[in-house]
Amino acid sequence: MAGNETPTNGTSDRQLLLAVLPWPEEDTKPLVKGLEDEFPELEVKYIYEELAKKWDKQGQLQIPEDYIKRAKILATLSWLPSSASAAPNLELIQFFSAGTNHVASHPIYTDSDIPLATQSGIHGPQIAEWVIMMDLIHSHKYIEFYEAQKRKEWDQKRGMKVKDAVGRRVGVLGYGSIGRQVARVAKAMGSDVIAYTASPRPTPESRRDNGFIVPGTGDPDGSLPSAWYSGLEKEKLHEFLRQGIDLLVVSVPLTEKTTHFLSTKEFNLLSSSSPRGCFIANISRGAIIDQAALVEALETEKIRGAALDVTDPEPLPKEDGLWDVKNCYITPHISGVSEDYAQRAFQVLRENLRRRREGRGLVNLVDRERGY
Missing domain, CATH: 3.40.50.720 (NAD(P)-binding Rossmann-like Domain)
Structure with a gap:
């Protein structure tokens, strides 16, 4: 060596x-x-x-x-x-x-x-693909069809209630390099994108990505979102969550202020503002979400589904009830691997x-x- x-x-x-x-x-x-x-x-x-x-x-x-x-x-x-x-x-x-x-x-x-x-x-391309993959798996009922395939069942009725991505609203909670690549892919699929950042980005210059960018990816000049929101105060976060979000991508860093950033009140806001229901994808850190509150929101169908590449704690204990929650997809912190x-x-x-x-x-x- x-x-x-x-x-x-x-x-x-x-x-x-x-x-x-x-x-x-x-x-x-x-x-x-x-x-x-x-x-x-x-x-x-x-x-x-x-x-x-x-x-x-x-x-x-x-x-x-x-x-x-x-x-x-x-x-x-x-x-x-x-x-x-x-x-x-x-x-x-x-x-x-x-x-x-x-x-x-x-x-x-x-x-x-x-x-x-x-x-x-450097994580934007592979994590964005993970986010979109998980969202499509859920919205196109892939798990149901996969299980039907194993039973050798041909059942077209399962596919009748599918909503494609055109016209949907994607909310990116933490518009960094990962969120920008999610936005790029989502816009290509016909979705609207709104962005949330901790600090205000009122000018075109402030919305630029000054970090490392994998060539051909992301949103270097910050032009993709139709609207920008900011502020770590709860009322600022709630303003963002009231915008009828169909897919919420959690990509804020874990800090003292963002610990349990999303809990019961936030899930209720997402539920009341999105008639089709909100799907949550967390690729940041598990503790940003109040996990017990998420379980309750999924079980009561306030949130239509969740994809979690991160949990609290990690590894997620086998006895944790999150494993068995309907419409919750869990992967072992691998979305950034490539x-x-x-x-x-x-x-x-x-x-x-x-x-x-x-x-x-x-x-x-x-x-x-x-x-x-």
């Missing part, structure tokens, strides 16, 4: 980029070589997380202390040095996840000013390395106060 030979006491004129990532080294060799070719000033040490854990009898990830002390840049999914003082030369941490809530209580997050960047932007994930993630890393070298602002830089 590259970089895991015994460290020497010698020094290198090159800056150390320490990569602690979940892909086998063999799978990332072309991507690492691309880094080394473009940035000859960097020395890359790659550590495969799973293999490193096997080395340690306690199952903890052990990184050579010399690498931690020398590292200028850290590329990681979740591993961090114990503190900023343990990595005195660290100038940038590039997370390979869309958010940083999983490290929000770590000393490097709370007690240092080391710049943190995320992979926001064979192109690593390649796109390295694109973001390379973009930030270019910006760092040129003295420009980083892409996907985390605002610690906002939590994302």
Whole structure:
């Protein structure tokens, strides 16, 4: 494994980029070589997380202390040095996840000013496909037909009450890179899209996507929504939810303010404002939804269906009643997975390395106060 030979006491004129990532080294060799070719000033040490854990009898990830002390840049999914003082030369941490809530209580997050960047932007294509797939599975009664197929039943009546996407309203709660790609696909299907953001976006410039964008995807200039809503106050959220939403896509980050953002009152508003009933797709974090309230809303048919790629907690315990709720589709936090994930993630890393070298602002830089 590259970089895991015994460290020497010698020094290198090159800056150390320490990569602690979940892909086998063999799978990332072309991507690492691309880094080394473009940035000859960097020395890359790659550590495969799973293999490193096997080395340690306690199952903890052990990184050579010399690498931690020398590292200028850290590329990681979740591993961090114990503190900023343990990595005195660290100038940038590039997370390979869309958010940083999983490290929000770590000393490097709370007690240092080391710049943190995320992979926001690379998940849009695959998650948007998951959202639309789940919505179509429900609206076109695919599960019923699949079960009928297994029974060898030919029953056309099941398909008579299908509403296609034309003219429906899609509400995107959190109009970031994922929500923008959902909007792009939904608009192509003939749906109307409305957007919700935490802070106001009153001007065309404020509605632009300044993060990483997978080429040919998303809504770079923010022109797709027919209306924009904003504000973390409940009355602002409720104004958005009153707009007759047929498909609600939950893609806000999990923060203290968005925990249980959607509960009984919100489900009642969605129910009363959408004659056809609202379908909810949550691809963000399970705790954004009050899960007990969602179960009640589904069982009483205030909400016509839900697709959950995230739950609270995870993994969802086998005894949890959510598993058995009618019209609830659960997947194990996989909507963001794609064979192109690593390649796109390295694109973001390379973009930030270019910006760092040129003295420009980083892409996907985390605002610690906002939590994302």
